[in-house]
Amino acid sequence: MKIGLIGARGYTGGELIKLVESHPEFELAALSSRKLEGKRARDHFETSSDLVIENLAPEDLSSREVDAWVLALPNRLSAPWVEAISPETLIVDLSSDHRFDDGWVHGFAERNAYEIKASKRIANPGCYATGMMATLWPITDLLDGPATVFGVSGFSGAGTTPSEKNDPDVLRDNLIPYAPTQHTHEKEVSHHLQHAVNFMPHVAPFFQGICLTITMTLKEGLGVGDVKSKLIEAYTGHPLINVADEAPRVRDNMGKHTLTIGGLGEANAFDPNRRRLVLNTTLDNLLKGAATQCMQNLNLASGLDALTGIPHSK
Numbered sequence: 074m075k076i077g078l079i080g081a082r083g084y085t086g087g088e089l090i091k092l093v094e095s096h097p098e099f100e101l102a103a104l105s106s107r108k109l110e111g112k113r114a115r116d117h118f119e120t121s122s123d124l125v126i127e128n129l130a131p132e133d134l135s136s137r138e139v140d141a142w143v144l145a146l147p148n149r150l151s152a153p154w155v156e157a158i159s160p161e162t163l164i165v166d167l168s169s170d171h172r173f174d175d176g177w178v179h180g181f182a183e184r185n186a187y188e189i190k191a192s193k194r195i196a197n198p199g200c201y202a203t204g205m206m207a208t209l210w211p212i213t214d215l216l217d218g219p220a221t222v223f224g225v226s227g228f229s230g231a232g233t234t235p236s237e238k239n240d241p242d243v244l245r246d247n248l249i250p251y252a253p254t255q256h257t258h259e260k261e262v263s264h265h266l267q268h269a270v271n272f273m274p275h276v277a278p279f280f281q282g283i284c285l286t287i288t289m290t291l292k293e294g295l296g297v298g299d300v301k302s303k304l305i306e307a308y309t310g311h312p313l314i315n316v317a318d319e320a321p322r323v324r325d326n327m328g329k330h331t332l333t334i335g336g337l338g339e340a341n342a343f344d345p346n347r348r349r350l351v352l353n354t355t356l357d358n359l360l361k362g363a364a365t366q367c368m369q370n371l372n373l374a375s376g377l378d379a380l381t382g383i384p385h386s387k
């Protein structure tokens with residue numbers, strides 16, 4: 074499989090290039106970045122590839138021998154690229170542009186591998202959305218009312234375009250709340266679960282990683298054991314997602330392809346009087362929240378095992 078990447082200079086692009094490099098069936102065939110035009114891939118990324126980075130325009134794509142294009146561009150830029158790519162050629166879009174589009178599959182490999190395998194148009198889930206979806210989709214029918222999520226992300230989540238949210242001077246000794254209602258990932262998760270989620274994101278001074286504290290009310294008569302068995306059932310045979318008694322910390326999954334849903338064994342995770350359960354989920358925004366998920370999607374849509382080329386231990 075020849076892979077082309079548009080938006081190669083971004084943080085997710087860098088992680089994808091590493092993953093493609095070590096993949097047994099994939100090779101890099103085209104890399105596009107305006108700022109890195111003319112440079113060799115191996116001088117900028119963790120790859121031995123001699124490929125020269127180009128500043129491609131949508132009209133250039135049809136002349137490239139590429140089996141799958143990954144769009145790793147900021148939101149709202151994908152339209153001309155998608156239009157220029159043949160319907161027979163696979164696209165995985167990392168932006169939010171197609172996450173609400175019925176013509177695209179929302180590519181969450183542990184949830185809907187079957188649809189991903191049959192699709193040429195895959196919208197990669199958002200990073201926070203991945204943590205929320207992973208925790209909530211197996212247990213949505215146990216919930217009484219919306220889940221509320223307090224989220225903290227490392228500043229790589231804000232991308233490379235300079236802003237307050239990735240400015241080291243603003244972030245030092247700081248935690249910055251933003252988009253307290255209607256964040257795009259709140260809409261994404263509520264849409265794909267068909268269940269309301271309230272999400273309050275924050276950005277922290279660490280570079281990569283996400284921590285979510287998820288609070289929910291269980292239906293009458295249910296307890297933490299019901300939630301735990303649903304989660305274990307959902308993720309048995311899915312080695313990138315761990316279900317743990319301890320509450321995970323950001324560093325547990327930082328730089329790793331895994332995601333941990335935990336806190337299930339914490340003494341005060343569940344308040345039976347109010348039927349209130351609190352879980353914690355951590356993941357790496359650039360990996361399971363972006364590049365790793367993209368590789369799972371590329372694998373499935375190419376007829377490979379979802380985990381091909383993704384190091385995992387279980």
Ligand SMILES: NC(=O)c1ccc[n+]([C@@H]2O[C@H](COP(=O)([O-])OP(=O)(O)OC[C@H]3O[C@@H](n4cnc5c(N)ncnc54)[C@H](OP(=O)(O)O)[C@@H]3O)[C@@H](O)[C@H]2O)c1
Nearest residue numbers: 080082083084085106107108145146167168230232233363
């Ligand atoms: N960062 C994360 O944690 C994360 C997680 C999940 C999903 N995502 C999504 O993945 C996508 C990529 O995010 P990112 O953080 O890796 O990178 P990014 O900094 O948002 O942008 C990726 C690259 O796109 C190129 N670009 C920017 N504006 C462009 C334009 N007008 N035309 C063509 N190219 C342009 C830039 O390279 P040049 O300027 O060199 O062309 C830039 O480095 C975004 O949609 C983001 O929302 C990000």
